[in-house]
Amino acid sequence: MTAATVTLTVNGKAVTAAVEPRTHLADFLREQLLLTGTRLGCEHGVCGACTVEIDGQIARACIIFAIACDGAEVRTIEGFDDDPVMARLRQAFTQEHALQCGYCTPGMLIAARDIATRLPEADEARVRVELAGNLCRCTGYAGIVAAVRRVLEERRAAGEAGVSAPSPAVVRGPAAPIPRPAVVAPTVPGMTSAGPDAGMTTLAQSFVVRHPRARVWAMFEDVERVAACMPGAALTEPPRDGHLVGRIAIKLGPMGATFAGAATLALDQAAYRGIIEGSGRDQRSATRAKGRIAYRLIEQGDGATRVEIEVAFALAGPLAQFSRAGIVTDLAGRLTAAFAENLQAQLDAEASGQAAPAPLEAKLDAGGLLFSVLWARLKALFGRS
Ligand code: FES
Numbered sequence: 001m002t003a004a005t006v007t008l009t010v011n012g013k014a015v016t017a018a019v020e021p022r023t024h025l026a027d028f029l030r031e032q033l034l035l036t037g038t039r040l041g042c043e044h045g046v047c048g049a050c051t052v053e054i055d056g057q058i059a060r061a062c063i064i065f066a067i068a069c070d071g072a073e074v075r076t077i078e079g080f081d082d083d084p085v086m087a088r089l090r091q092a093f094t095q096e097h098a099l100q101c102g103y104c105t106p107g108m109l110i111a112a113r114d115i116a117t118r119l120p121e122a123d124e125a126r127v128r129v130e131l132a133g134n135l136c137r138c139t140g141y142a143g144i145v146a147a148v149r150r151v152l153e154e155r156r157a158a159g160e161a162g163v164s165a166p167s168p169a170v171v172r173g174p175a176a177p178i179p180r181p182a183v184v185a186p187t188v189p190g191m192t193s194a195g196p197d198a199g200m201t202t203l204a205q206s207f208v209v210r211h212p213r214a215r216v217w218a219m220f221e222d223v224e225r226v227a228a229c230m231p232g233a234a235l236t237e238p239p240r241d242g243h244l245v246g247r248i249a250i251k252l253g254p255m256g257a258t259f260a261g262a263a264t265l266a267l268d269q270a271a272y273r274g275i276i277e278g279s280g281r282d283q284r285s286a287t288r289a290k291g292r293i294a295y296r297l298i299e300q301g302d303g304a305t306r307v308e309i310e311v312a313f314a315l316a317g318p319l320a321q322f323s324r325a326g327i328v329t330d331l332a333g334r335l336t337a338a339f340a341e342n343l344q345a346q347l348d349a350e351a352s353g354q355a356a357p358a359p360l361e362a363k364l365d366a367g368g369l370l371f372s373v374l375w376a377r378l379k380a381l382f383g384r385s
């Protein structure tokens with residue numbers, strides 16, 4: 001395979017190196033730069049041992065290609081030697097017996113520093129949620145949580161908060177040619193009475209369907225048809241009195257997760273609004289998810305309907321760190337675009353009296369979706385159209 005040249009900053013030093021396109025960042029750091037503090041456990045994005053910072057945000061070095069980090073600032077555990085927050089964490093880990101073999105510790109420390117700087121008011125429950133994406137096979141976690149809490153308390157007592165909060169994710173090169181949902185506060189009127197819980201990731205998106213609102217609403221009332229429009233989603237029992245049971249399969253990098261669970265649906269016909277709230281669990285990774293989808297239909301005046309959607313979700317467990325990864329928002333954008341396209345196709349077929357298009361799951365497999373997401377990001381990074 002032909003090597004490519006990558007230029008990035010690692011622990012404050014400019015690095016230019018030849019890498020094979022298939023080399024992931026963790027291998028590049030360990031084998032080419034000899035920064036062996038970055039550990040490899042699962043190499044599937046699950047255990048968090050390889051956690052580093054990329055452009056100020058924690059990320060898993062085993063599931064990002066080194067070449068995709070062109071222009072990035074990467075910070076490994078070695079790059080925190082002189083960091084005062086990390087110095088406190090190291091001391092607290094010792095005091096609280098937060099390590100045994102130490103294999104998970106570099107990744108755990110980087111995740112802990114992210115909590116200490118980003119969430120200065122975090123309580124024990126929040127610390128546990130935030131650390132859920134870093135696995136330790138030795139300690140039982142009590143000491144790790146105690147160490148992080150000790151540093152949080154020390155920083156609060158010293159009047160320090162968010163001293164070096166992570167910077168927003170950066171996408172280098174031209175804008176990615178995919179819908180990038182804005183991360184916003186809830187905006188859909190009438191849908192925020194309960195509102196998303198604190199700590200949920202919230203995305204707002206909208207799209208236009210070329211059919212009148214009454215027709216689109218009739219489609220939204222048929223939950224089974226709407227579910228069939230979402231790639232990876234399926235109802236596993238007939239809906240009953242607003243209670244839904246189903247699953248949604250998602251693929252991120254080498255990982256696949258299938259969240260099975262239950263939800264409730266509340267419709268406000270007069271206002272053309274609906275809310276779906278539910279929770280589920282991926283059995284394989286033991287990751288738990290809860291989420292809330294609020295939507296409303298707005299008549300455009302030209303015979304078309306704008307669909308506004310607000311999604312709030314939270315993950316707890318081994319896949320929790322992906323709540324903050326840019327790729328999740330990309331994936332959400334792709335899913336919404338595919339959903340809109342297939343909703344349109346269903347309505348077109350209905351209006352023309354033709355047979356409905358083939359079920360979406362047969363047309364759009366998760367692997368293809370993932371590939372298109374990754375490819376779009378790579379194209380953006382390398383400036384190709
Ligand atoms: S080695 Fe990267 S998450 Fe496990």
Ligand code: FES
Nearest residue numbers: 100102136137138
């Ligand atoms: S201290 Fe051994 S894996 Fe965490």
